[in-house]
Each structure stands twice: as C-alpha cells, then as structure tokens.
Amino acid sequence: MGLAAAALAIGAAAHVVTHEALEEQLDHRIAMETDALLEEARTHGFPALAKVVRLRDGARTSSGLDYLLTDANGRPVAGNIQTSPSPRLGKEELLRFRRGGYPAVGQSLTTNASGGTLTVAGDRSDLDEIDRTLEMLLACALGATLALGTGAAAVISWMTMRRLAEIDATARAFVAGDLSRRIPRDGSSSEFDRLAGTLNQMLEQIGALIENLRQVSSDLAHDLRTPLTRLCNQLEIAAAGSDDGKRMEAIRDARIQADHVLEIFASMLRVAEVESLTARDGFATFDVSDMLVEMAETYEPEFDASGHQLRTDFAAGLVVFGDWQLIAQAVSNLLENILRHTPPGTTALLSVECDTEHVAISLTDDGPGATIDDAERLFRRFVRAETSRSKAGHGLGLTLVRAIAVGHGGEAVLKNGHEGFGVTIRLPRA
Structure with missing residues (x-):
C-alpha cells in the first residue's frame, strides 16, 4: 500500500504540473496574439483590425485560435465564434462559445481595442484530451504498481515464511535432542543465509558444550568411582576395627582419598574458571x-x-x-x-x-x-x-x-x- 500511495502521489503531482504548464503555454499564445492585434489597431485603426481578424479566421487550422471582434455597441464585426452573454474584460479560464454552430470551451483574453472589444480564445479540447491521456496512464501505472507490489509482497512473504519455518523446524529438532540438526543454507549471502550461518555456529557451540558436558559427567563419574570406593572401604575398616592403630591408619588413608577427590574438584573448578574467561x-x-x-x-x-x-x-x-x-x-x-x-x-x-x-x-x-x-x-x-x-x-x-x-x-x-x-x-x- 505504501508503494501504491507513493506512485499515486508522484503521478498526481506530475499530472498537475503538466496540466498547469500546458495552460500557461496556451495563455502565453493568447496573450502574444492579443498584443499583436492590439498593435495593429493602434497603428492602422479599427477597420484594419477587423480585416486582419477576418484574414486569420480564413486561415485558421484545427490548432489555431478563435476570435471575436465587436464594435462599441457590442455588435459582432469579425470573428468565428459567438458567445452569450458577451465575454467579460480580462482572462477567463472557461469561456463557453459556439463555433460554426458547435459548442466549445476555451481559455480567453478580452480587451478594449480602438473603441471596440477584442476576444482571443484558445480551444481547450486538446488540453482536455491530454488530461484524459495522463489520467489513463496514471491509472495504468497505479494498477501495475499495485499488481507488482502485491506479487512482490506475496513472494517475499512466502520466502520469509519458508526460511522461518526451516529455522523453527531446526530449533524444534535440536530441542528434541537431534544435536546434529542444522539450518539449511542456499549460499546466496542474503540476510537469511548469513543469519542461518550465525545460528549454525551457535548450534555447533551449544552441541559441543552439551557433548562436552556429557563426556565430563561420564569421565568425572568414572574417575571419582575409584577414590570414593577406597574412601568408603577405609571408613568401613575404621568403623569395624578394634585395634586403635589400624583404625587410625584407616582414617589416614580415608583422609588421603578425600584429599584426592577434593583435588580433582579443585582442578575442575580451575578449568571451568579459565574457560569462562573470568580471568x-x-x-x-x-x-x-x-x-x-x-x-x-x-x-x-x-x-x-x-x-x-x-x-x-x-x-x-x-x-x-x-x-x-x-x-x-x-x-x-x-x-x-x-x-x-x-x-x-x-x-x-x-x-x-x-x-x-x-x-x-x-x-x-x-x-x-x-x-x-x-x-x-x-x-x-x-x-x-x-x-x-x-x-x-x-x-x-x-x-x-x-x-x-x-x-x-x-x-x-x-x-x-x-x-x-x-x-x-x-x-x-x-
């Protein structure tokens, strides 16, 4: 939606700018033509102006301008358009007139000319056609953007869900006890692929730590079995013995075995301290x-x-x-x-x-x-x-x-x- 809104805003702005530019261009043509005709009236008078307007009416093309010249009493003297009521002095954005019996709308400029009134108008049909074309292009572009955006969002969503499902499946298998399970990688160097590599390294370390813990537990139980068994035997001998000398000797042997066990634990703690990097x-x-x-x-x-x-x-x-x-x-x-x-x-x-x-x-x-x-x-x-x-x-x-x-x-x-x-x-x- 954000992409479509951005495309719509850009297209609307382009449409407005283009429309305003075309209107300004038409206003400029009308103003230039009006200035030329007024110069003719000032130089040669009102009859000469009427003659020039008739000549230009006769030479008008489909993209030409339209004219209306009236005398001081408002009666038409020359020109190819009729208006009702008469145009107001100045610019009009939407002047409705008839040309050859057909209605039209145009931009116009009406001025006083040597005792009469001169109206120069430009038909807006071409401008309206350009507006319709731009609006159609904008609608097509917006539709294409929505289609592409929806498709891209669907593809990205599918890819994201698929990769997340792989990560979730791997995590669940790892939790269930499969310490060899790893997240598949596609070698694309994408964000998900790099994340999978990082998580796999983490799983490698966790797996190694768990395996090391299992091994340590097994080895510790194995290595402590002998001194603890000897310790129990010496304590039984000391408890059952009637000779004080033998009892004391058994107690000393038991103390030696206890020291041996404590030494093993002290060494294990030292290794753990160093491995934890607290040093x-x-x-x-x-x-x-x-x-x-x-x-x-x-x-x-x-x-x-x-x-x-x-x-x-x-x-x-x-x-x-x-x-x-x-x-x-x-x-x-x-x-x-x-x-x-x-x-x-x-x-x-x-x-x-x-x-x-x-x-x-x-x-x-x-x-x-x-x-x-x-x-x-x-x-x-x-x-x-x-x-x-x-x-x-x-x-x-x-x-x-x-x-x-x-x-x-x-x-x-x-x-x-x-x-x-x-x-x-x-x-x-x-």
Whole structure:
C-alpha cells in the first residue's frame, strides 16, 4: 500500500504540473496574439483590425485560435465564434462559445481595442484530451504498481515464511535432542543465509558444550568411582576395627582419598574458571621471555635431581598481553608432565618462535611420546595416555593448558614432526 500511495502521489503531482504548464503555454499564445492585434489597431485603426481578424479566421487550422471582434455597441464585426452573454474584460479560464454552430470551451483574453472589444480564445479540447491521456496512464501505472507490489509482497512473504519455518523446524529438532540438526543454507549471502550461518555456529557451540558436558559427567563419574570406593572401604575398616592403630591408619588413608577427590574438584573448578574467561580481568602486557627464564631456573634443580635435562632456546624481549600467572601455570603443567611421564635421561627443550602476530611457546622432549589415538584426545578432561595410567594425576593438565591458551585468544596444539612428545602454546603478541 505504501508503494501504491507513493506512485499515486508522484503521478498526481506530475499530472498537475503538466496540466498547469500546458495552460500557461496556451495563455502565453493568447496573450502574444492579443498584443499583436492590439498593435495593429493602434497603428492602422479599427477597420484594419477587423480585416486582419477576418484574414486569420480564413486561415485558421484545427490548432489555431478563435476570435471575436465587436464594435462599441457590442455588435459582432469579425470573428468565428459567438458567445452569450458577451465575454467579460480580462482572462477567463472557461469561456463557453459556439463555433460554426458547435459548442466549445476555451481559455480567453478580452480587451478594449480602438473603441471596440477584442476576444482571443484558445480551444481547450486538446488540453482536455491530454488530461484524459495522463489520467489513463496514471491509472495504468497505479494498477501495475499495485499488481507488482502485491506479487512482490506475496513472494517475499512466502520466502520469509519458508526460511522461518526451516529455522523453527531446526530449533524444534535440536530441542528434541537431534544435536546434529542444522539450518539449511542456499549460499546466496542474503540476510537469511548469513543469519542461518550465525545460528549454525551457535548450534555447533551449544552441541559441543552439551557433548562436552556429557563426556565430563561420564569421565568425572568414572574417575571419582575409584577414590570414593577406597574412601568408603577405609571408613568401613575404621568403623569395624578394634585395634586403635589400624583404625587410625584407616582414617589416614580415608583422609588421603578425600584429599584426592577434593583435588580433582579443585582442578575442575580451575578449568571451568579459565574457560569462562573470568580471568581476563587480570590481563596485562608482560615480557614472556623473563617469565620463561625464571621458570627454567626454578625447575632446573628438579630436572637434574630426577635425571632429566632441560634446555632453553628463545630470544629476549618477547612481549604478550595476558595473565602472567595463568601462562606460567600452563608452562608449569607441561614441565610437570615431563617430570612425571618420561623416564630419566629424557631431554626437554623449552623454545619460543614468533612472527608479526603470535608468540609460540613450545616444550618438546625425546621421551616415549604417545600413540596417535591418545594424542588426538589428550586435551580432553580425564583423558590420559596408556603409558601414564600408572602415574599420579587426573588427566586435567593438558585440558587446563588448552583452556588457558584459548582464553588468551590463542591455541594449544600438539607439536608433530619429531620423536617424543611436544606441545605448542600459541599466543597473540602485545
């Protein structure tokens, strides 16, 4: 309706402007002709004016002007039109007259001319015909606009409802449990297609979070089963024991198992805190080279005592934006993994590579490494390599490393292409 109203307003304005322009043009012709005839009367007198009017009557064409010349008594002297009553002096927009016995309507100008009265009129039939033509064109244009607007609105409404129905169906299927359902895209780069892409990304993240929650719940239940079972056994032994020494020993063992459970929960909370990005409040610019030097000096005695060797290879003055303590904890987790899960004699290399956008901290070793199947899952919660099952730990160290890297806008990846095992933490440069 808005489009039709706009078309109607524009067409009406064009019609009015065109009509006024044609009327002004006709008035201008009448005025010019009147001036020429009055000049003739002033120069040669009233009889000469009557002669000129008769000549022009005889030479009149279908698009010519009409004349009426009367004397001082109002009797017609020359001209081809008759009026009743006589025309008033001045302009008349709608002068009704007869020409050759046929009625007509025209615009006119009546003036005094050497003792008589001169009327010059222009027939409005051509102007009226143009008006009818313009009105017909306006009606056709309005009809076409209404038809096109209605059709376009129907098509747009159908397309919109179809896309909304697809989004609604996908959302309902997702809510019903089909986490693999996605909104179809047509590749048109339209607003709906871009919206579908954004919503699909959201569904991907929600699906990943739900799947991760399921996995975490399963892994947490699996990993807590053993320490909780041991805790219950130790408490039963302590409750049933008659020997105070054995009872106290059972209570101490139960306390150790409880501490183990609390340690698992503390690690889980730490991972959740980092993944929620609440740690961004403590971000600042700092020299990561100084931090790595300090950590290497701190761990070097422990490496030497356990029969391991730690080497470093990085330049000074590498600056990143982040949380000093979190990044130090990530590197500490990697160093602890080498101490726990590699045999004596293993050499570890702490190195840094940088480009214009990133700083990559890598820790590699020449130990036994991990199988490919293990390597693909090691960043998940509670996942441990088969060779590490007999060692202390919860399988959350690398999970926290990746969470810290992602929380800083970077990533943590396994370093391939060498023997042993390696992890690279890639961070944005300050």
